[in-house]
């Protein structure tokens with residue numbers, strides 16, 4: 761059966777460049793940071809953001825235990841401030857919205873910062889770059905956040921961007937994802 765959470769990264773692979781710059785906009789426990797770190801390699805760079813020190817701690821532990829390349833910078837700040845830290849164009853970026861699994865659910869992404877963070881990420885995209893945004897509509901705030909993101913993406917200029925949504929037709933509360941590709 762199709763599992764979107766395992767399929768989604770395949771859509772980023774064609775955009776990843778060895779030595780490129782990647783951003784994990786929602787670090788969490790670091791699984792996506794680890795994947796990006798290995799994907800861009802020793803000569804690449806990964807910036808990862810989270811607002812919780814616990815996320816930085818668990819990500820650092822994961823990266824060290826998995827012998828990730830020393831190409832990452834873990835940043836304790838909200839993703840809507842990414843342009844303060846990331847000065848290079850990025851080949852790929854990932855958002856995995858919601859809360860840190862196994863922790864306080866009130867510390868979660870909110871559209872007030874998610875929407876400007878996505879707009880910043882789009883500005884950071886290099887030519888042929890791509891962003892992946894995983895949305896969790898199983899709770900009302902997540903569903904609303906996803907709809908608002910869709911409104912922004914639907915307005916992206918078609919000549920420069922391709923914006924797509926992937927979801928299970930017969931399971932409206934299952935996670936889905938958006939893919940934005942810059943031409």
Ligand SMILES: C[S@@+](CC[C@H](N)C(=O)[O-])C[C@H]1O[C@@H](n2cnc3c(N)ncnc32)[C@H](O)[C@@H]1O
Pocket residue numbers: 785786787788789790791792793809810811812815837838839840856857858859860861867868869870873874
């Ligand atoms: C679903 S988890 C991410 C999972 C992660 N990608 C992984 O691989 O383990 C969502 C994360 O977003 C973080 N978050 C919430 N608001 C944020 C913000 N404004 N800026 C950056 N991260 C934020 C939460 O603290 C949480 O750790």
